[in-house]
Structures are given as structure tokens and as C-alpha cells.
Amino acid sequence: xxxxxxxxxxxxxxxxxxxxxxxxxxxxxxxxxxxxxxxxxxxxxxxxxxxxxxxxxxxxxxxxxxxxxxxxxxxxxxxxxxxxxxxxxxxxxxxxxxxxxxxxxxxxxxxxxxxxxxxxxxxxxxxxxxxxxxxxxxxxxxxxxxxxxxxxxxxxxxxxxxxxxxxxxxxxxxxxxxxxxxxxxxxxxxxxxxxxxxxxxxxxxxxxxxxxxxxxxxxxxxxxxxxxxxxxxxxxxxxxxxxxxxxxxxxxxxxxxxxxxxxxxxxxxxxxxxxxxxxxxxxxxxxxxxxxxxxxxxxxxxxxxxxxxxxxxxxxxxxxxxxxxxxxxxxxxxxxxxxxxxxxxxxxxxxxxxxxxxxxxxxxxxxxxxxxxxxxxxxx
Numbered sequence: 096x097x098x099x100x101x102x103x104x105x106x107x108x109x110x111x112x113x114x115x116x117x118x119x120x121x122x123x124x125x126x127x128x129x130x131x132x133x134x135x136x137x138x139x140x141x142x143x144x145x146x147x148x149x150x151x152x153x154x155x156x157x158x159x160x161x162x163x164x165x166x167x168x169x170x171x172x173x174x175x176x177x178x179x180x181x182x183x184x185x186x187x188x189x190x191x192x193x194x195x196x197x198x199x200x201x202x203x204x205x206x207x208x209x210x211x212x213x214x215x216x217x218x219x220x221x222x223x224x225x226x227x228x229x230x231x232x233x234x235x236x237x238x239x240x241x242x243x244x245x246x247x248x249x250x251x252x253x254x255x256x257x258x259x260x261x262x263x264x265x266x267x268x269x270x271x272x273x274x275x276x277x278x279x280x281x282x283x284x285x286x287x288x289x290x291x292x293x294x295x296x297x298x299x300x301x302x303x304x305x306x307x308x309x310x311x312x313x314x315x316x317x318x319x320x321x322x323x324x325x326x327x328x329x330x331x332x333x334x335x336x337x338x339x340x341x342x343x344x345x346x347x348x349x350x351x352x353x354x355x356x357x358x359x360x361x362x363x364x365x366x367x368x369x370x371x372x373x374x375x376x377x378x379x380x381x382x383x384x385x386x387x388x389x390x391x392x393x394x395x396x397x398x399x400x401x402x403x404x405x406x407x408x409x410x411x412x413x414x415x416x417x418x419x420x421x422x423x424x425x426x427x428x429x430x431x432x433x434x435x436x437x438x439x440x441x442x443x444x445x446x447x448x449x450x451x452x453x454x455x456x457x458x459x460x461x462x463x464x465x466x467x468x469x470x471x472x473x474x475x
Contacts, residue, residue: 100126103192182208224319246361247339247352311403420445
């Protein structure tokens with residue numbers, strides 16, 4: 096029996112993880128955590144009977160505690176509650192599906208408690224990769240990627256030696272605005288940006304896909320996950336979202352992982368530590384597909400990717416600035432307080448104003464996040 100806890104159980108990755116649990120009797124959920132959606136969390140508690148539930152919002156935690164007092168589930172709140180869940184006794188895998196830098200501290204706590212990390216929280220490695228990866232090695236735990244692109248590389252590397260990697264080829268759909276130019280994006284509305292052509296995802300990551308920030312975050316994350324230089328990573332637009340990523344090896348061979356756009360596959364692969372299990376769903380029909388096409392990303396129009404590359408090359412605290420500025424900008428865009436192209440302007444302004452800290456601590460990372468939020472709130 097594989098026993099797991101899920102940070103972010105009410106989000107897109109969290110709910111799909113629970114769908115995997117429903118269909119595999121050797122998976123058991125001992126802990127669930129959410130931010131504020133206690134109605135869905137209550138439903139999950141009643142279905143999966145976890146021992147512990149954590150709610151980021153203290154008031155919502157108190158409300159949930161009252162609502163599930165007829166169950167055996169203990170309810171905890173705030174960051175202390177998330178940390179308790181991350182380190183809870185009995186679990187082997189911590190699924191970090193929570194969105195944002197709030198996931199850093201629970202991930203560290205889980206690693207120190209000896210949990211393997213099924214990582215769906217990009218921000219953890221983007222901002223604190225220099226802390227997380229050495230810590231995982233120190234405690235002998237695995238970082239198992241859940242993102243489809245990183246899972247594809249993880250799968251293609253199975254049985255291969257890391258030293259034979261020549262280049263990681265991370266694929267991108269191009270988002271809903273592929274082929275458009277800057278002028279075409281001036282009047283983009285939230286509803287337009289949320290219409291991803293291939294994937295069903297949460298709102299924040301869908302907007303990040305439209306700006307190509309998401310692909311930039313994936314490049315930054317891949318650098319830490321697979322121990323490669325930034326120059327060994329290339330983004331390739333593959334609009335059909337059939338090839339999820341590729342590796343070119345030193346002998347010139349290229350290995351790719353293909354499949355339908357279904358996040359349950361990488362989630363299940365991570366939960367079973369790289370072992371394949373049956374998964375229902377649509378299968379690729381190559382005759383029906385007809386062709387798979389490729390193109391270079393438009394780095395002039397979609398500045399999210401080049402800005403991410405710049406932040407990564409600068410290193411230190413700059414990836415935190417990039418990530419925090421984007422998080423705040425996307426929130427403002429979703430609230431319809433700024434225009435789509437303002438997302439890039441906000442990120443550029445934050446990066447230009449920042450004095451880099453070479454190797455920030457977790458406390459410094461979180462302080463920088465708040466400083467960036469405050470700067471954006473005062474200027475936008």
C-alpha cells in the first residue's frame with residue numbers, strides 16, 4: 096500500500112490525483128490540504144477518510160473542523176497545519192499540487208521527514224532549487240516530477256545515464272494566441288486567455304501558458320531537476336501537444352514521450368515512482384492525427400520565456416523576483432485590473448529594480464516575494 100498526502104487537493108492536479116487513487120486500490124490518502132475551498136475538501140474527507148486535513152486559511156479551518164466533527168479526521172490550519180501535514184507520520188509520498196511559493200516550506204518539511212516529493216509546484220524549484228535539490232540528496236528522497244514536460248523527460252531518462260544528455264527539448268503548445276503578434280494582444284480579455292487549445296488546467300497556469308511564462312518556469316525547473324546547464328535546454332513549439340518533451344543524447348539519438356494531453360498519466364507515473372500501471376482514457380491514433388508539427392517559439396511577442404531565461408541566467412534571487420512579479424500580475428489580470436501585455440511590463444519593472452542576492456535563504460525568498468507584491472500594489 097502506497098500512502099500519500101496531497102497539498103492542494105481541491106485544485107486541478109489534486110483532484111486528478113484523487114481520481115488516480117479511486118482507480119488504484121493500493122493507493123491510500125492519509126492527508127489532504129487546501130487553501131479555502133472547504134466545501135470540496137469536506138467532500139474529499141468524507142470520500143477518502145484521511146487522518147489529517149489542513150486548511151491554509153485559519154478561519155476556514157475552524158469552519159471545516161465543525162463541519163467534519165462527526166468524522167475521525169483531525170483538522171489543522173495555517174502554515175503550521177500545512178507543515179504538520181507535510182511531515183505526518185505514515186505517508187511515503189507528498190504530492191505538492193499547491194500553487195505559489197507557499198509550497199516551499201511544506202516541501203522542505205516533507206523532505207526532512209523522509210517523504211518522496213511528487214512535485215507539481217513549479218515555484219519550489221524555480222525560487223529555491225539551490226536549497227531543495229541538495230536537501231533531497233542529503234535526506235535520500237526522490238523528487239518525482241508531475242508536470243507533463245518534466246515527466247516526459249523523467250520517462251525518457253528511465254534506464255539512461257544523466258551524463259549522456261546533450262539537450263533537453265521541452266515542448267510547448269504555443270498557448271491560445273500562437274501565431275499572433277504584439278499588436279493583436281493589446282485588447283485580449285481574461286476569457287480569451289483562459290481558452291487553452293489542448294489542456295484543462297487551473298486559471299493561473301492557463302494564463303501562464305498564454306504568456307509563455309509557464310514554459311519559462313519549466314525551463315528553470317528542468318535545470319534543477321535534471322542537473323543540466325541552461326544552454327542544454329531548448330523550447331520547441333509542438334501545437335498538437337502529443338510530444339510532451341524529448342531528450343537528445345550525446346550520440347545524436349532523440350527519445351520522446353508521446354501521449355494524449357492527460358495529466359493523470361504523469362501523476363500516476365510519479366505516484367508509482369516510475370513504474371507503469373494501466374490507465375484508462377483515449378489512446379493516440381496516429382493515422383487520425385496525421386501529422387505532428389514543430390516551430391520555434393516567438394520570443395519577441397511572448398516575452399515570458401526570454402524574461403525567464405534572463406532571470407535564470409542571472410540566478411540568485413532573480414528567479415524569485417520573476418516568479419513573484421508574474422504571480423501578482425496574473426492575479427491582477429484575472430481581476431481585470433490590468434491588460435494582458437501589462438503582465439510583461441510588471442515583470443520587467445520588478446526585475447530591473449531588484450538588487451540580486453546570490454544564494455537567498457528561504458526567509459529571504461519569502462521576504463522578496465512580499466517586497467515585490469508591495470511594489471506592484473503601489474504602482475499598479
